[in-house]
Amino acid sequence: MRKTPKGIKTRKFSWTTILLLLLFVLLAVLILIPFYSIFLASLRPSTEIMRQGIGLDIDLSIMSFDNYRHLFSGQTKYFTWFFNSIKITAVQTVLTLLVSAFVAYGFAMYDFKGKNVLFTCVLFIMMIPMEIIMLPLYQLTIKLGLMDSMWGIILPAVAGPLPIFFFRQYLSGISREFLDAARVDGCSEFGIFFRIIAPLMKPSFAAMGIFVGMNSWNSFLWPMIVLRSSEKLTLPIGLNSLITPYGNNYDVLICGAVFSVIPIILLFLIFQKQFIAGMTAGGVKG
Amino acid sequence: MGLKKNAAAVTKEPKAAAPKPGKERTNSLLYSQKLAPYLFVAPFVLVFAIFYIYPVISSIIMSFQEVIPGQTHFIGLTNYKRLFNGDLGQAVLNSVIYTLLSCAVVVPVPMLLAVFLNSKKMVGKNIFRSVFFLPALVSIVVAGLTFRLIFGEMPTALLNNVLSNFGIKPIKWLGGPAQWTTFFALLVLCCWRWTGVNIMYYLAGLQNISVELYESAEIDGANAWQQFRSITVPLLKPTFTYVLTISIYGGLAMFLESYMLFNGNRSPGGAGLTIVGYLYRLGWEQANFGFGCAVGICLLVATLTINLVQLKISGFFKKE
Amino acid sequence: MMKRLIALLLAGVMAFALCACKTSEPAPTDPPATDAPTDAPATDAPTDAPTEPSAEPTEIEFWTFQDLHVEFYEKMAEKWNEENPNEPIKLVPTVYPFDDMHNKLLIALQSGVGAPDLVDIEIGKYANFLKGDVQLMPLNDIVEPELDNIVKARVDIYSKDNNYYGICFHVGAAVIYYNTELCKLAGVDYENINTWDEYYEAGKKLKAADPDKYWTSVETSDIWHLWPMVAELGGDMVSSDGKPSIDSPAMAQALEFNRKLVDEGIAVVAPGNYFHAEEFYGLMNSGAIGSIVMPMWYMDRFTDYMPDLAGKIAIEPLPVWEAGQSRSVGQGGTGTSITAQCDNPELTKKFLAFAKLSAEGNIEIWNTMGFDPIRTEVWSMPEVTQSTNKFTDYYVDSPFDVLTQIKDEILPHNVNEALPATLDAMKNSVLNRVYTESNPDIPAILAEEQAKIQY
Numbered sequence A: 001m002r003k004t005p006k007g008i009k010t011r012k013f014s015w016t017t018i019l020l021l022l023l024f025v026l027l028a029v030l031i032l033i034p035f036y037s038i039f040l041a042s043l044r045p046s047t048e049i050m051r052q053g054i055g056l057d058i059d060l061s062i063m064s065f066d067n068y069r070h071l072f073s074g075q076t077k078y079f080t081w082f083f084n085s086i087k088i089t090a091v092q093t094v095l096t097l098l099v100s101a102f103v104a105y106g107f108a109m110y111d112f113k114g115k116n117v118l119f120t121c122v123l124f125i126m127m128i129p130m131e132i133i134m135l136p137l138y139q140l141t142i143k144l145g146l147m148d149s150m151w152g153i154i155l156p157a158v159a160g161p162l163p164i165f166f167f168r169q170y171l172s173g174i175s176r177e178f179l180d181a182a183r184v185d186g187c188s189e190f191g192i193f194f195r196i197i198a199p200l201m202k203p204s205f206a207a208m209g210i211f212v213g214m215n216s217w218n219s220f221l222w223p224m225i226v227l228r229s230s231e232k233l234t235l236p237i238g239l240n241s242l243i244t245p246y247g248n249n250y251d252v253l254i255c256g257a258v259f260s261v262i263p264i265i266l267l268f269l270i271f272q273k274q275f276i277a278g279m280t281a282g283g284v285k286g
Numbered sequence B: 001m002g003l004k005k006n007a008a009a010v011t012k013e014p015k016a017a018a019p020k021p022g023k024e025r026t027n028s029l030l031y032s033q034k035l036a037p038y039l040f041v042a043p044f045v046l047v048f049a050i051f052y053i054y055p056v057i058s059s060i061i062m063s064f065q066e067v068i069p070g071q072t073h074f075i076g077l078t079n080y081k082r083l084f085n086g087d088l089g090q091a092v093l094n095s096v097i098y099t100l101l102s103c104a105v106v107v108p109v110p111m112l113l114a115v116f117l118n119s120k121k122m123v124g125k126n127i128f129r130s131v132f133f134l135p136a137l138v139s140i141v142v143a144g145l146t147f148r149l150i151f152g153e154m155p156t157a158l159l160n161n162v163l164s165n166f167g168i169k170p171i172k173w174l175g176g177p178a179q180w181t182t183f184f185a186l187l188v189l190c191c192w193r194w195t196g197v198n199i200m201y202y203l204a205g206l207q208n209i210s211v212e213l214y215e216s217a218e219i220d221g222a223n224a225w226q227q228f229r230s231i232t233v234p235l236l237k238p239t240f241t242y243v244l245t246i247s248i249y250g251g252l253a254m255f256l257e258s259y260m261l262f263n264g265n266r267s268p269g270g271a272g273l274t275i276v277g278y279l280y281r282l283g284w285e286q287a288n289f290g291f292g293c294a295v296g297i298c299l300l301v302a303t304l305t306i307n308l309v310q311l312k313i314s315g316f317f318k319k320e
Numbered sequence C: 001m002m003k004r005l006i007a008l009l010l011a012g013v014m015a016f017a018l019c020a021c022k023t024s025e026p027a028p029t030d031p032p033a034t035d036a037p038t039d040a041p042a043t044d045a046p047t048d049a050p051t052e053p054s055a056e057p058t059e060i061e062f063w064t065f066q067d068l069h070v071e072f073y074e075k076m077a078e079k080w081n082e083e084n085p086n087e088p089i090k091l092v093p094t095v096y097p098f099d100d101m102h103n104k105l106l107i108a109l110q111s112g113v114g115a116p117d118l119v120d121i122e123i124g125k126y127a128n129f130l131k132g133d134v135q136l137m138p139l140n141d142i143v144e145p146e147l148d149n150i151v152k153a154r155v156d157i158y159s160k161d162n163n164y165y166g167i168c169f170h171v172g173a174a175v176i177y178y179n180t181e182l183c184k185l186a187g188v189d190y191e192n193i194n195t196w197d198e199y200y201e202a203g204k205k206l207k208a209a210d211p212d213k214y215w216t217s218v219e220t221s222d223i224w225h226l227w228p229m230v231a232e233l234g235g236d237m238v239s240s241d242g243k244p245s246i247d248s249p250a251m252a253q254a255l256e257f258n259r260k261l262v263d264e265g266i267a268v269v270a271p272g273n274y275f276h277a278e279e280f281y282g283l284m285n286s287g288a289i290g291s292i293v294m295p296m297w298y299m300d301r302f303t304d305y306m307p308d309l310a311g312k313i314a315i316e317p318l319p320v321w322e323a324g325q326s327r328s329v330g331q332g333g334t335g336t337s338i339t340a341q342c343d344n345p346e347l348t349k350k351f352l353a354f355a356k357l358s359a360e361g362n363i364e365i366w367n368t369m370g371f372d373p374i375r376t377e378v379w380s381m382p383e384v385t386q387s388t389n390k391f392t393d394y395y396v397d398s399p400f401d402v403l404t405q406i407k408d409e410i411l412p413h414n415v416n417e418a419l420p421a422t423l424d425a426m427k428n429s430v431l432n433r434v435y436t437e438s439n440p441d442i443p444a445i446l447a448e449e450q451a452k453i454q455y
Helices: A007-042 A046-052 A066-072 A078-109 A115-127 A134-143 A150-157 A161-171 A176-184 A189-200 A202-218 A221-226 A235-242 A250-282 B002-012 B036-062 B078-085 B088-106 B108-118 B125-137 B140-150 B158-164 B179-207 B211-219 B224-235 B237-252 B256-261 B275-285 B289-313 C002-024 C067-083 C098-111 C123-130 C140-149 C180-186 C196-209 C227-232 C249-263 C278-285 C296-305 C345-356 C359-369 C376-380 C390-394 C399-409 C419-436 C442-452
Strands: C058-064 C089-095 C118-122 C174-179 C216-218 C267-269 C291-295 C313-316 C334-338
Touching: A007 A250, A007 B108, A007 B125, A007 B140, A007 B179, A046 A250, A046 C278, A066 A250, A078 A115, A078 A150, A078 A161, A078 A189, A078 A202, A078 A235, A078 A250, A078 B036, A115 A161, A115 B036, A115 B237, A115 B289, A134 A221, A134 B036, A134 B275, A134 B289, A134 C098, A150 A221, A150 B036, A161 A202, A176 A189, A189 B036, A202 A250, A202 B125, A221 A235, A221 C098, A235 A250, A235 B140, A250 B125, A250 B140, B036 B289, B078 B088, B078 B289, B088 B108, B088 B179, B088 B237, B088 B275, B108 B125, B108 B179, B108 B237, B125 B179, B140 B158, B140 B179, B140 B256, B179 B237, B179 B256, B211 B224, B224 B237, B237 B289, B256 B275, B275 B289, B275 C098, B275 C419, C058 C067, C058 C098, C058 C345, C067 C089, C067 C345, C067 C359, C098 C118, C098 C123, C118 C123, C118 C345, C123 C334, C123 C419, C140 C345, C174 C180, C174 C227, C174 C296, C174 C399, C180 C196, C196 C249, C216 C249, C216 C278, C216 C291, C227 C249, C249 C267, C249 C419, C249 C442, C278 C296, C291 C296, C296 C313, C296 C390, C296 C399, C313 C399, C334 C345, C345 C359, C359 C376, C376 C399, C419 C442
Parallel strands: C058 C089, C058 C118, C216 C267
Antiparallel strands: C118 C334, C174 C291, C174 C313
């Protein structure tokens, strides 16, 4: 219907479109520059990079894949970390989605005493910087025997406030009468959730899946505290341990950093459609 | 898939182990609508109690103690009194400036970008959405390293190199004599990482605005700006509130950005010292757990107050 | 189509990651690093001591923040196993970044779980570990018999209530490193620079000869360059009764001197803010800086990070403010300690004594790390003075000549619970303000910052 010929408007619109497009292209280029430059840097001798900073110029004479060759040679723990990260991310994402959806369903579909108080607690968690409770949480983790184990990382985050919040918003769009129909059919309350609601939530699972996965893959401070042994470290922690003035590890550092970005970007590109669909279908209605 | 989920349900609620698919209500517990919600939110309550309430309480207790191995004892308000003569002032100032600056950019700008991206006239929406979102996928370790090298003080580092084309001398961006350069670097990093995420939130919000509203507005002769002002802005308010809330929270709790940019919790002149950075220094680096907890409690009170006031003003609670 | 391609790629990446894991996990495919270059990645698998059929080796978990320390301890563990086949040990080292390691250790010790057996603790952090009931093991039974043979100050700094908890790697004597090429350029005879005034004049000469060069450099986030200058004047970071003492006239005098050098372009503020930053290594290596004040243990930074300066660096005693002042201070240091959570304290102690207190160990400290070892007799032993290693190849003169010259002038400095917080203040605030603010009122800054220190 916007194609209705309206001479003046069409011209105006194409002019603004071009301007807009230019603006967006410019922004996109700015956003991509760091990716581009760190990738170039990964092809150059790393110590030089640390000393001089990164640039944009391509100098084929000093560029090579030596760093990557070293990375893939298996002499470093890089891929142990890589595997740890994949494992923790996978477990954490699946568990968090499941538990959060479960909880969100309770919030969205029922009226019960203390609901508002509890939901305020969800918001409350969102506002507690993790760093504040780090010290006691650390002591607790030790008491629970979860140090240096992936459960110490996963469990505190298993009922994530953001996914709960998001799923609740998503579910509040589903009419409760729909549930009553299922009840009449003899479904138990949990049956309703697992058989009827969970499949309906697929798009929002995709959206939150990327969110949770991304946070888990990149999570830094807490895993740094919980994990100890170097063969249990995750990728960000492992990479960070290479940034030290007391060792020569920069070769692995920069190309390792670049390589660590690849899986998560691929995941995003694959699920991009579902992600955007899920995000946009859910919406934050407040 | 379904099976798996059922299995998970079993572990959550052992009594769900034998739900007969038939219509007989053998297990009233399973079918009780009164009990069900409590069972659903139980995992949250557990996690909340164990990993949040307990630590917050022990944090409060520790903030009144001097915590040293084997000799922990109560020292009353000493930790809180000491707050006022240390570097906390600078840390708070840095955090507040950073929060204000980042909110000024990361809240409104993505809104505009999202509106454009949502417009039917826009070309290549999906590409731009993806590109803008990419930085959020990058670990702060990698992002910090990259930006540290971009903002390097040597003339060969990217930014100085570019500026030298305009005849500008190399600037010491990170912790240089002028404070604004540090904030600038932090702000660029923050915008780079969060713009795309916030665009997604706004896009999500925009989907909830019915297209018909715009169509009827167009029929009434409203131009794009009028439509934006009288339809988009008011209807996007909940999303705006949400984005503002998380941005304030994120700004006040900022630590890792500075930690990675400065290669540790050490910035010259404390230019990158934030509240959490201060807490980290006291609690972890100087083993002053009690003092660290006191800083934490103050930050907690501050974030809660600001966010609650902000939510109150924006009428968030009325909708509950 | 595109999607499938990406999926395929992803699968490839994952598969590759898994394979690479498998190949890297059964680690010791590459031989132990007995004489491997120091740039062997920290993450390399620990070298296993040859297992004796007779006894099961005792595992000793070791944390450090320095690759080089691992190399040293692994060599010592190997020697230990050769000499003590009945009590073999297996060192399990982990290298963490500096701050991470100390933070982790601190909380592990405070909470009573998760600490290693053996650990390197840096002097600036050490006092944190002496608070309350000390969670480290007293080493008196191995240290006390050797007290006459070692520089006592180097164990005193790790002691509390007459208990010794750590043993240092080195004396850490502060010296000055000259770039002989720039000295020549300036027409300066570095061997005859005896006072800081002469040092300043030499800087002016260099500036006149080539305005693009700097005579020296100062750190804004570390204190090594400053500490000995203050110590010569009788100042210190903390007083002997455990209070910060940065507002002393000595401190102000040294800082004002350095600031003058910065203002006149004679000194450059170290790029990267301290002498351990890659940016600084780069600038120094390019031959742009004429001299720096650093402790002896900085020798291996030159050899490892500034290869272009080989054959150009001379080590000399420090200038003084006035004739008669002591020319050095024992600076920095890393105490190796045994934690209270150690599984085999007796064996670990014996090994530690062997590594850090014996002549054999001290010779190895010099050979592997280029440190000035704490056992004084080895300074004149032929194994040390006549050895050739990467350090003797690199430097113009013998560090032990300098060490013997200043032997009786190496001042100790105070170490107590106020030190970590005081150093934090210096590194995070004071030096930056003094060297970068325009027209700073240095004594006022010092007084102001001192009042803010929380310890």
